[in-house]
Amino acid sequence: MARVHIPDENRHIVDVQEIVDFLKPFGIEFENWDVEGRIGSEATNEEILEAYAPEIERLKSTHGFVTADVINVNPDTPGLDEMLAKFDKEHLHTEDEVRFTVRGSGVFHINPEDKGPVFSITVESGDLISVPKGTHHWFNLCGDKTIRCIRLFEDMSGWTPHYMDEATHEGYAPVCMGPSYLEGDQGGEFESPVKL
Ligand SMILES: [Fe+2]
Numbered sequence: 001m002a003r004v005h006i007p008d009e010n011r012h013i014v015d016v017q018e019i020v021d022f023l024k025p026f027g028i029e030f031e032n033w034d035v036e037g038r039i040g041s042e043a044t045n046e047e048i049l050e051a052y053a054p055e056i057e058r059l060k061s062t063h064g065f066v067t068a069d070v071i072n073v074n075p076d077t078p079g080l081d082e083m084l085a086k087f088d089k090e091h092l093h094t095e096d097e098v099r100f101t102v103r104g105s106g107v108f109h110i111n112p113e114d115k116g117p118v119f120s121i122t123v124e125s126g127d128l129i130s131v132p133k134g135t136h137h138w139f140n141l142c143g144d145k146t147i148r149c150i151r152l153f154e155d156m157s158g159w160t161p162h163y164m165d166e167a168t169h170e171g172y173a174p175v176c177m178g179p180s181y182l183e184g185d186q187g188g189e190f191e192s193p194v195k196l
Contacts, residue, residue, distance in 0.1 A: 001012070001016070001032065001124060001126070001127070002016070002019055002032065002121055002122060002123050002124065002127045003019075003068045003121070003122045003177040004019050004022055004023070004073050004119055004120065004121050004122075005119060005120045005122070005175075005177055006117055006118075006119040007117075007119075007120070007172060008117035008118065008119065009117060011090045012177070015124065016030075019121075022076070024123070026110065026112050026115065026116075026132075026135070027113070027135070028110065028121075028129065028130060028131055028132065028135070028153070029127040029129070029130035029134040030121070030127070030128065030129055030130075031127075031130070032087050032098070032126050032127055032128070033052075033055065033126050033127075033128060035102070035125055035126040035172075036125065038051050038129065039051045039102065040184070041077070045069070045070035045072065048070050048102055048148075048150065049068060049069075049070060049150070052100065052135075052150060055070045055100070056081045056150065056152065057127075059098060059128075059130075059152055060152065062152070062155055063096050063098060063152065065098070065152040065153060065154055066153065066154060067152070067153050067186055068150055068151065068152045068153070069150075069151055069153075070149065070150055071148070071151055072148045072150065073104075073141070073145070073146065073147050073148050074104075074143045074145065075144075075152070079147065082090075084139075084140070084141060086161055087138060087168055088139060088140050088169065088174065089137050089138055089140045089161075089162060089163055089169055090109075090111060090137070090138050090163065090167035090168055090169045091136070091137070091138060091161035091162055091163050091164065092133070092134050092135060092137070092161075092162050092164075093131075093133055093158060093159055093160070093161065093162070094109075094133055094134075094158045094162070095133050095135075095153070095154045095155065095158035095159065096130050096132055096154075096182045097130070097135075098128070098129070098130045098131075098151070099111045099123070099128070099129055099135075099136070099149045099150070099151055100127070100149060100150040100151060101124060101125055101126070101127050101128075101147060101148070101149050102125060102148045102150060102161070103125050103146070103147070103148040104124075104125070104141075104142075104146035104147035104148055105122060105123060105124045105125075105141075105142040105144075105146075105147060105174070105176055105180070106118050106122070106123055106139060106140065106141050106142060106147045107120050107121065107122045107123070107139070107140050107141075107142065107174060107175065107176045107177075108121045108122065108123065108129065108131065108138070108139050108169065109137060109138050109139075109140075109174075110136070110137050110170065111136040111137065111168050112135075112136075112137060113136060118168060118171075118172055119184065120172070120175075120177075122142070122176045122177045123135070132193055133158075136164060136168075138169045140174035140176075143178035144180075158175055193194040
């Protein structure tokens with residue numbers, strides 16, 4: 001389940017509806033889909049796209065997307081560090097960045113510029129996030145360096161990152177908020193950060 005963290009305010013949001021309400025003014029859409037039993041652990045990319053076809057079709061029609069694919073990243077992925085280095089620096093895209101996490105986890109940081117302080121959204125299985133085009137953001141994997149996501153595109157070229165001259169990402173640790181935070185486990189708020 002997703003969690004929002006606003007470091008400058010030492011504030012955490014864990015309730016789904018509160019997360020939706022917090023993100024809305026920034027134009028960020030968030031949904032948590034029921035994933036229980038939808039796909040098997042060995043599902044292929046094609047089976048994943050088929051299983052989530054109704055949701056994918058809905059997103060295509062609301063955002064103008066024309067295609068969807070599945071990205072499957074783990075520590076054995078060739079060129080993983082080079083791939084991740086493209087997205088762990090503050091950037092924007094010319095189309096919405098929509099990701100549905102099937103497995104694994106990751107953390108998006110958002111810099112809303114003059115609309116508020118930087119905040120992070122840790123996403124896990126079942127979480128859909130839509131970051132509007134033009135929004136300053138960056139992305140890191142969590143400690144297990146594993147994520148499997150459905151991605152939607154208007155145009156593959158629109159997904160090119162455009163970097164900032166004065167980026168803020170170095171001021172924020174790429175931490176994922178782990179489940180122990182939800183359980184109120186003292187001293188166990190965060191999973192180990194991984195600098196990617
Ligand atoms: Fe991005």
